[in-house]
Amino acid sequence: MSEIHNITPVYNQDSRILILGSFPSVKSRQAQFFYHHPQNRFWRVLENLYQVERLETIEDKKAFLLEHHIALWDVIESCEIKGSSDSSIKDVKINDIQKLINESHIHKIYTNGQKAHQLYQKYCLEITQLEDICLPSTSPANATYSLEKLLLSWQIVLQS
Template sequence: MAEYEKIKQPFEPVYDKDSRILILGSLPSVKSRENGFYYGHPQNRFWKVIADIYGSTAPVNIEEKKELLHQCKIALWDVIESCEIKGSSDSSIRDVKTADLRMILNQCPIEELFANGKTAEKLYNKFSRTETGRQIIALPSTSPANAAYSLEKLIRRWSVIREPAEGK
């Protein structure tokens, strides 16, 4: 069994002045940290889902991923600034310090907040909602651990992000 490890968010948020939606995860997985960017596990379906919703090709490197987010007016970050965790197990998260989401919310015309999975939603509602005064919409996790959702089913459920991102 893995031991608890103190993890600090290794990635900066991705956003620009045109970001209209904010997608929040909990904390980058071990594989994402090894690969140097959000949703870096090869089996995580996040990038395929976003690309399909916006009629784009799935990005393969960090620059392409950032470009896709900017084109789609998506800001991306995590609820957690630091915590103790065993491996990539969201259920083991403890001693949470949350990220200051106002950094994005005060600089961008964010219309909707979305959580990539129940853990991100739960952490946001517990630690950040009072501070931001904003509700979050939970979407099914794109993690490979979420075997209940096929890629097609994820794309259908996640398609709700398109409307606020387009400013409608």
């Protein structure tokens, strides 16, 4: 059975960079917001990079993203997936990323992990004509990367 992406992208006309995941985890789909699994380090990485207090609520997170001109979405609109496992993804339908780009000032795209990068390259690059920069996944499944190691790789976001 196909799972549907149920989270609205976060962006506005002032967004300059776009961070794309592959598809929301079970916890994120339940909460209807990005990177909601407590072990995912996405929000800790951004809090550290931008040196902000802990972002507690979904509203805090949305306000932070918009204030820093960051758009956030996923490549996939719907797919078949077992739990939250990127490796089980099949029968992919992609989100309309070009529409988001057209409605903003996005000039840089970062993908959160290899799966998002592969999907973006396969389905979106030809449409958007914007190369993505693949960053190491903030997922707890990427245990080889400590928070410190993630921060070193993700620092490039600050240069956009």
